[in-house]
Amino acid sequence: MARTAEPLLDQVYGAIADPTRRAILAVLAGGEATVGTLAARFPISFNGVSKHVKVLERAGLVQRTIHGREHRLTLNPTPLREAARWLEHYRAFWEMRLDRLEAFLAKQQRPTAPGRARQTGKGGR
Amino acid sequence: MARTAEPLLDQVYGAIADPTRRAILAVLAGGEATVGTLAARFPISFNGVSKHVKVLERAGLVQRTIHGREHRLTLNPTPLREAARWLEHYRAFWEMRLDRLEAFLAKQQRPTAPGRARQTGKGGR
């Protein structure tokens, strides 16, 4: 039913949950870059960036082609498309559901025949 | 420009990166539930579910109203809307960028009018 064990989604959402990683993607959107030029733009160590790149790579969001001694990184938006589709689909479904509930409650509040409109004790703190 | 330090996005993407949490959201999409009824549907402990719910709550994805001794959880798709908007926006931008690059490369490879248009002597590899 609710196909909720999609490992690719885990990887992609996990990848873009980190602000540094989102920033790396943004830089890469401006064109291909090597790990070195990328690292120069960030306040963390070279190896730190290398690790982030590896995470993005595992999520399928960046691709690496080795040219001699440098690794050129390019963006691959395909998994992002999947992730966006999932999110959009569920968002729409959930919002529809909530809207229907709201409409139902509104109808309930002003019923045709009064008789048993009870209020549940509102607690809270 | 590349607004990449949005803590809410971190929370939301981090929340939906976990399959159990996505499953919880899916259950909640079917209507409100208490922590207990929720926990009964999952192979982990009650407290485990409780913790997941807390994460979702911190991301703003579920809301809790305390009715007596039970906590009723409802879905709040608003942050999901934000997240979907961000993802869709960036995805479109990145894909556009890549498409342009592709077009540029195609043009480079087979110029408009066959006849002259020699290559600049840039060796391949």
Add this chain to the structure above:
DNA sequence: ATATTACTCAACCAAACGGTTGAATGCAAG
């Protein structure tokens, strides 16, 4: 009043994460 139910909070654990430093590898030049 006591027991039961519905939870949270606190402590703990192992694994993963984000980050560092210090090798080691592999390619390019002098």
Add this chain to the structure above:
DNA sequence: CTTGCATTCAACCGTTTGGTTGAGTAATAT
């Protein structure tokens, strides 16, 4: 061959995470 550059690998560290158990609290049921 030696030096230097670009990069990964490996080890380590502190914090977060996903999970557990156990105790505590508040509301309901008996």
